[in-house]
Amino acid sequence: MAGFILRRLLLLIPILLGVSILMFVILRMAPGDPAVAYLKLSSIPPTPSAVAEARQTLGLDRPILAQYVSWLSNAVQGDFGVSHVTRRPVIDDILHYLPATLQLAGAALLFTLIVSVPLGIWSARYKDRWPDQLVRAFAFVGVSTPNFWLGFLLVLLFSLTLKWLPPMGKGGWQHMIMPVLAVSFMSLAINARLLRASMLETASARHVLYARLRGLGDRQVERSHILRNALLPIVTATGMHVGELLGGTLVIESVFGWPGIGRYAVSAIYSRDFPVIQCFTLFLVTIFVVCNLLVDILYAWLDPRIRLNAEAAI
Amino acid sequence: MSETLTIENLHVAAQHGHHDHVLVDGVSLTLRRGRILALVGASGCGKSITCSGAQGVLPPGVRVTQGRVLHNDTTVAPERLRGRVVATILQNPRSAFNPIRTMADHARETLRAVERLDGDWRSRTLEAFATVGLEDAESVLPLHAFEMSGGMLQRAMIALALLSDAPFLFADEPTTDLDLIVQARILDLLDELARRRNLGVLLITHDMGVVARLADEVAVMENGRIIERATTREIFDNPQRIATRELVEAHMSLYPEVA
Amino acid sequence: MSVASLDARASRRRMWRLPIRDSWAVRIALFIVALLAIAAIAAPWIAPYDPDAVDLARRLQSPSLSHWLGTDHLGRDELSRLIYGTRVSLGSVALSIVLILALAIAVGGLSGYMGGRIDQAIMRFCDCFLAFPTIVLALFLIGILGTGMVNVIIAIALSHFAWYARMVRGLVLSFRQRDFVLASRAAGASRVRVFFEHLFPAIMAQMIVLATLDIGHMMLHVAGLSFLGLGVQPPTAEWGVMIGDARPFVWSMPMLILWPGLALLLSVMAFNILGDAVRDRLDPSLHGDHQH
Numbered sequence: 001m002a003g004f005i006l007r008r009l010l011l012l013i014p015i016l017l018g019v020s021i022l023m024f025v026i027l028r029m030a031p032g033d034p035a036v037a038y039l040k041l042s043s044i045p046p047t048p049s050a051v052a053e054a055r056q057t058l059g060l061d062r063p064i065l066a067q068y069v070s071w072l073s074n075a076v077q078g079d080f081g082v083s084h085v086t087r088r089p090v091i092d093d094i095l096h097y098l099p100a101t102l103q104l105a106g107a108a109l110l111f112t113l114i115v116s117v118p119l120g121i122w123s124a125r126y127k128d129r130w131p132d133q134l135v136r137a138f139a140f141v142g143v144s145t146p147n148f149w150l151g152f153l154l155v156l157l158f159s160l161t162l163k164w165l166p167p168m169g170k171g172g173w174q175h176m177i178m179p180v181l182a183v184s185f186m187s188l189a190i191n192a193r194l195l196r197a198s199m200l201e202t203a204s205a206r207h208v209l210y211a212r213l214r215g216l217g218d219r220q221v222e223r224s225h226i227l228r229n230a231l232l233p234i235v236t237a238t239g240m241h242v243g244e245l246l247g248g249t250l251v252i253e254s255v256f257g258w259p260g261i262g263r264y265a266v267s268a269i270y271s272r273d274f275p276v277i278q279c280f281t282l283f284l285v286t287i288f289v290v291c292n293l294l295v296d297i298l299y300a301w302l303d304p305r306i307r308l309n310a311e312a313a314i
Numbered sequence: 315m316s317e318t319l320t321i322e323n324l325h326v327a328a329q330h331g332h333h334d335h336v337l338v339d340g341v342s343l344t345l346r347r348g349r350i351l352a353l354v355g356a357s358g359c360g361k362s363i364t365c366s367g368a369q370g371v372l373p374p375g376v377r378v379t380q381g382r383v384l385h386n387d388t389t390v391a392p393e394r395l396r397g398r399v400v401a402t403i404l405q406n407p408r409s410a411f412n413p414i415r416t417m418a419d420h421a422r423e424t425l426r427a428v429e430r431l432d433g434d435w436r437s438r439t440l441e442a443f444a445t446v447g448l449e450d451a452e453s454v455l456p457l458h459a460f461e462m463s464g465g466m467l468q469r470a471m472i473a474l475a476l477l478s479d480a481p482f483l484f485a486d487e488p489t490t491d492l493d494l495i496v497q498a499r500i501l502d503l504l505d506e507l508a509r510r511r512n513l514g515v516l517l518i519t520h521d522m523g524v525v526a527r528l529a530d531e532v533a534v535m536e537n538g539r540i541i542e543r544a545t546t547r548e549i550f551d552n553p554q555r556i557a558t559r560e561l562v563e564a565h566m567s568l569y570p571e572v573a
Numbered sequence: 574m575s576v577a578s579l580d581a582r583a584s585r586r587r588m589w590r591l592p593i594r595d596s597w598a599v600r601i602a603l604f605i606v607a608l609l610a611i612a613a614i615a616a617p618w619i620a621p622y623d624p625d626a627v628d629l630a631r632r633l634q635s636p637s638l639s640h641w642l643g644t645d646h647l648g649r650d651e652l653s654r655l656i657y658g659t660r661v662s663l664g665s666v667a668l669s670i671v672l673i674l675a676l677a678i679a680v681g682g683l684s685g686y687m688g689g690r691i692d693q694a695i696m697r698f699c700d701c702f703l704a705f706p707t708i709v710l711a712l713f714l715i716g717i718l719g720t721g722m723v724n725v726i727i728a729i730a731l732s733h734f735a736w737y738a739r740m741v742r743g744l745v746l747s748f749r750q751r752d753f754v755l756a757s758r759a760a761g762a763s764r765v766r767v768f769f770e771h772l773f774p775a776i777m778a779q780m781i782v783l784a785t786l787d788i789g790h791m792m793l794h795v796a797g798l799s800f801l802g803l804g805v806q807p808p809t810a811e812w813g814v815m816i817g818d819a820r821p822f823v824w825s826m827p828m829l830i831l832w833p834g835l836a837l838l839l840s841v842m843a844f845n846i847l848g849d850a851v852r853d854r855l856d857p858s859l860h861g862d863h864q865h
Contacts, residue, residue, distance in 0.1 A: 018701040023713065030717040144841040146793050148800050149816055149834035156827050204373070210410040212371050214474065215397020215427035224423060225412050232414075247708030251797045255820075266801050269716040277716035284709045304414055304458045 001307060004300055008293050019285050020075070023278060024068050035060055037272050041084040075282070081275035085268070090279045093264065098283065100170060101260035105242075105249040107176055108184040112241060116188045117234070120195025121227065127200060135192055142189020147248050151182040151255035168257040179256045183248040187241040194237055198230040205229070232303055239295035243288050317386055319345040319399065319482045319514060324381035326360070326367040326538075337363045337376065339538035345482055345514035350505075352517045352529035352546070354561060360538040361518045365484050369396050397428045401475035405487035407467035411459035417443075417470055418455040421477060428478045442473040446503060465496035472503065482514045489524060501527050522565035526550065534558045602846035609840055612659040622650035624657040624810040633826050642832050645815070646822055647808075651829065654810035655836055661799075661811040662840065665726050666791045670784045672730035677737030678776060684738070685745025686764070696742070702735035711794065715803050725804040729794055737783060741776055748772050782855050786848035789841035796837055812837045 027034075035054040039046045044054075055061050059070065074080070080090040123135035158178060159167035165174050202208065203226050211225045250262030261280060268276035300306045321343045327334035338360045345351055353361045367378050370392025382389050385399050396402075404410045411420060421439040425431040436455075443451035446469040459467060468488065475483055485504065489497040505528050508515050517529055525532055525546060533543040536557045542549070553559040612619060621641075628648035636643045642651035684695040702710065714728035748771065757767050798804040799813030807814060812833040819829035 014697075015700065015704050018697065019704050022698075022701045026714070027717055031719070140842070140845070141838075144789060144838055144845055146796055146813075146816075146834060146837050146841070148797060148813075149830070149837065152816070152820070152823060152827075152830045152834070155823065156830075160824060160827075206404070206406070206409045207412040209366075209371055210402075210404055211412070211423070213369060213396055213402040213404075214424045214478065216423060217427070220423070220427070224415070224419075229412065229414060243706030243709075247706045250708060250712070251801060254801060265712060265716075266803065269712060269720070269803060272716065272719065274717070277713060281705075281709055281713040281716075285705050288706050288709070289704050302414070304416075305460055308458070308461065 001301065004307070005297055008296055012289060012293060015289055016282075016286060019289075020072065020282060021068065023281060024064075024071065027274060027278065028064055028067075034058060034274060037274070038084055041271060041273070080279035080282075083268070083276050084273045085271050085276075090275045093276065094261065094279050094283055097259065097261040097264045100258060101246075101249055101253065101262060102287070104176070104179055104183065104253070104258060104260060105245045107180045108187070108245045108249065109238075109242065111180050112184040112187045112191055112245070113238070115184075116191035117195060117231075119188075119192035120199065120234075121222075123192065123196040124199035124203070124226075124230075125222070132196075135196070139189040139193040142185050143193075145185060147182050147186060148251050148255050150185055151178065151252055154178040154182060155255075170259055175256075179249075179252050179258055182255065183245055183252050186248070187244050191234060191237060191241065195230060195234050198233045199226050202226045202230045232299065235295060235299045235302060239292040242291040242295075246284060246288060317347045317481055317514070318384075320384040320387075321364070321368050322382050322384060324364060324367055325379045326363050326372065326376060327379045328376045334379070337538055338367055340381075341535070341538070341540055343516070343533060343540070345516055347481055347514045348509070348512045349530045350508055350515040350517055350528050352519060352525040352532045353535060354519060354522065354525055354532060355535035355557070356561075357520055359535045361535050362486055364535070365402075365486055365516065365518055368392065369400060369402070369484075371396075397424065397478045397480060399480055400482045400484055401478045401480040403468075403471050403475055403483065403485040403488045405490040407471045408459055408464060408491075410471065411467065413459055416456050416458055417462075420470075420474060421455075424474045424477050428480075430477075430479065439473075439477060442476045443470070445476060445507070446470070446473040447499075448473065464492050465500065468492060468496070468500050469503070472500075472507065476507065476511070481512075482516070483508065484516045484518070486518045487520070488517075489521075490519075504528065520561075522550075522561055523568075526565075534561070598846050599850045602843040602850070605839055605843035606847060609659050609663060609843070612656045613663045616657050616660055620650075620653035620656040622653040624649060624653040625808045626650075633822065633829075635826075636828070643826070643828060645818060645829055646826075649808075649810075651815075651832055654815060655812070655832060657810040658812045658815060658833065658836065659840075661722065661805055661809065662792055662795060662837070665722060665729070665795050665804075666788055668726050669729040669733070669791055669795075670788070672726065673734045673737055674777075674780055674784065676730060676734040677741050677780065678773075680734070681738035681741025682745055682768070682772075682776075685742040685749070686768075692742070696739070699735040699738050702731070703739075705732065707732045708794065708797070711798060712803070715798065720803045720806065722805045722809075725795060725798050728798075729791055733787065733791070737780060740779060740783065744776050744779060745772060748775060778855055782848075782852045785844070785851045788844040788848065792837065792841050792844065 033051070035051050035058060036046045038054050038058060039050055044050050059067055062070075071081075078091050080094075082088065083090050083093060086093065119135050119138075123132045126132045155167045155178065158165040165177055167178075169175060208221060208225050211221050216225075249258075249260065250265065252258065253260040253262035254266065261283075265277070265280045268280065321341060324338055324341045325336065326338035327336050329335075341360070341364050343351065343353070343364075353364065355361050363372070363376070366372050367376075367381075368383050370378070372378070378392075383392065383395060384390065385395070390399060411417075418436075418439070421442075422431060422435060425435050425438075439455070440451040443454055448454050448466060448469050454462075454466070454470070462470070488504065489500050492500060501524060504515070504517075507513065508528075515528075517524070519525060529546045531543065532546050532549045533540050534549070534555065534557060535541070536555075542553070542555045542558050544554075549558060550562055553562050626649060628644070630648065631640070631644050632646055632648040634640055634644040634648075640650050640652070642655065645651055645654070680695060680699070684692045684699075705713070710732035711725075711728040714731055715724050718724040718727060757771065795804060796811070796813030796816075799811050800817045802814075802817060805811040805814055807818065815833040816830055819826070819833075822829055
């Protein structure tokens with residue numbers, strides 16, 4: 001298992017290198033001269049000499065590979081440059097805003113799993129009866145609802161009408177409820193539906209028949225032979241949900257005035273603050289890739305077919 | 315009078331839209347401890363459905379419409395039969411084991427299901443594994459199905475059947491997916507265990523070779539009904555019905571030396 | 574040869590047989606999609622007002638006979654804006670999908686056909702795209718390219734195409750081994766011809782299933798980006814922009830947020846139902862998680 005984890009960790013390096021190169025190339029292929037954009041943000045008129053000077057400051061006069069290498073060596077040391085707008089080191093801003101985003105996305109992930117698993121079980125257990133139909137209807141609405149709009153509906157209901165919850169900002173746990181609901185609604189629906197389907201498929205597997213024939217009770221069969229196996233695809237799907245939840249958080253932050261990285265990134269996109277955009281993207285990709293790595297490891301740990309093959313391969 | 319298990323007038327039907335399609339049409343069978351009864355017939359004749367119908371594990375859309383199961387003249391609910399009165403061996407053991415659980419897990423839960431799980435479960439499991447000829451039983455416990463051969467898995471399945479200590483055994487095509495040498499060994503094992511443990515066995519098969527080797531009596535099924543029943547000797551020497559004769563002749567043409 | 578072309582023609586015919594006979598849900602979904610299409614195409618004739626006509630004297634009005642759904646903070650007719658918004662929502666998604674299919678078939682097809690090192694390189698390239706959460710990649714691309722609808726379409730396409738490209742590659746690889754392809758190659762048909770006669774229809778069928786399943790999802794993406802102010806620029810009417818525009822009035826005129834959201838919800842639902850139905854009809858093998 002340790003070897004498996006190590007190998008997966010090493011695989012992160014080429015992926016992140018590839019992503020950073022891809023980003024770098026796209027950035028350089030972008031329309032408009034970054035030097036001019038830089039001068040604009042600094043309110044300096046883009047005279048030819050000013051542009052030339054800016055190009056030199058930004059290192060744009062050097063070959064692209066050299067630019068990448070120097071960017072990378074700085075980035076590895078935590079230096080992602082200076083925001084064109086705030087003039088502060090980008091990394092400081094990112095690290096300042098990131099925790100709030102991760103807090104919200106993490107809470108949403110937890111909520112998704114805690115709620116969707118019982119819903120999926122319930123739905124599968126009462127297949128085609130009313131609980132199942134209820135969950136399926138809910139799941140169907142869930143995958144079609146715009147999360148940011150749901151956010152407003154929640155505000156209308158719980159803040160304006162019922163006056164139970166604060167409509168905006170970050171504070172106690174009450175501030176978390178609506179953003180978490182809005183962010184996780186879709187993943188929750190997808191997950192419940194996926195678990196239901198996975199359980200129904202597993203329920204018709206022969207090992208379930210054999211378990212029943214050996215005299216195991218319904219609950220025991222469901223727990224040990226249906227649910228455990230049916231959860232494996234859910235583990236894989238969780239990796240995907242992390243991406244959706246992170247993305248959803250970025251949007252939802254602006255609905256609830258949540259002081260996270262999403263709003264910071266959007267303002268950077270408006271002002272075309274490239275160092276910020278680059279660093280923001282790289283951070284989120286890293287988080288996403290690492291989460292998927294954790295999911296892979298968890299899966300291998302849960303599924304002996306993969307765990308033992310991985311051990312045998314070493 | 316020895317212990318008996320009786321399937322009485324079993325009817326099983328599959329629902330097709332609004333009308334039923336009859337799969338098992340009034341089958342009655344009696345198993346006695348120490349005797350092996352073979353239920354034979356072409357595939358699709360309803361012999362496997364009889365077995366799962368009696369134990370209440372039919373696939374969705376298929377149900378028992380009539381009939382009951384008696385254990386020593388007392389009616390038993392199908393779910394009370396499983397594991398406690400009847401142990402089952404299935405064909406294709408590779409897919410019959412839960413792929414993500416070990417042999418030890420399977421053994422434990424089998425014992426727990428029949429309320430025989432105690433501190434001693436491990437040594438009893440090892441003993442059962444040894445009895446069915448799984449060498450080095452200790453090393454088998456932590457294995458998963460994908461780490462074992464078909465023959466080993468079939469033996470493990472028989473060991474689980476022994477662990478539950480049920481007086482009766484349903485063996486549904488127990489050797490179909492195994493190669494010939496392993497088949498022969500598994501059949502010998504079944505024969506020996508049935509005699510030594512005094513089990514009443516219902517052997518479901520389409521292979522008359524297996525019947526000739528193991529069974530005391532034979533019931534022949536066709537289209538959901540039992541059309542002929544007799545001792546094994548009589549079935550081979552003097553088959554009454556066309557379907558029976560065809561089964562016997564097909565077998566003879568393959569293995570003329572057995573007769 | 575004849576068997577092969579029969580196969581190809583059959584799959585092409587299957588592709589266009591819409592699931593009309595299905596359940597009432599599918600019928601309603603088809604009806605909604607038809608309405609949306611009509612609204613998008615005939616917006617100038619259907620919409621009662623110019624969607625961008627500002628009339629400050631009639632701002633924030635409640636629904637009335639003259640303005641069925643009321644007016645927004647600039648006195649623009651809400652219903653007219655909703656109707657025009659259909660154009661952007663459907664149009665942007667349609668263009669994204671065309672772009673995705675073109676990219677996916679080019680990249681995935683090249684990968685599958687060339688094989689070897691080129692295949693490996695292209696797949697690693699796709700892996701880089703797949704390492705991004707879709708919205709993050711879209712945000713990055715918009716950050717680089719600038720805001721606006723065209724860039725949103727490019728961003729949506731680039732953040733989705735890698736999934737499709739991988740599937741095209743898989744299909745090409747599996748089809749390359751199929752008997753009729755080998756047979757027609759042996760009979761002297763050129764690679765290009767084999768591609769267009771046999772592979773292309775099969776790939777398109779799969780792509781259409783996948784794309785129909787994704788339409789709803791992409792509509793939500795477009796609306797979300799527009800809501801953040803990164804997509805269509807005001808004053809153009811678009812549902813996400815309308816929700817964004819209405820947020821200062823969530824206290825006084827919550828309806829302004831309800832209407833566009835409802836339009837979005839219904840459209841996404843309709844496309845999701847159709848996606849499931851098309852998937853069930855065309856490709857039972859993809860029959861993964863929906864019905865049982």
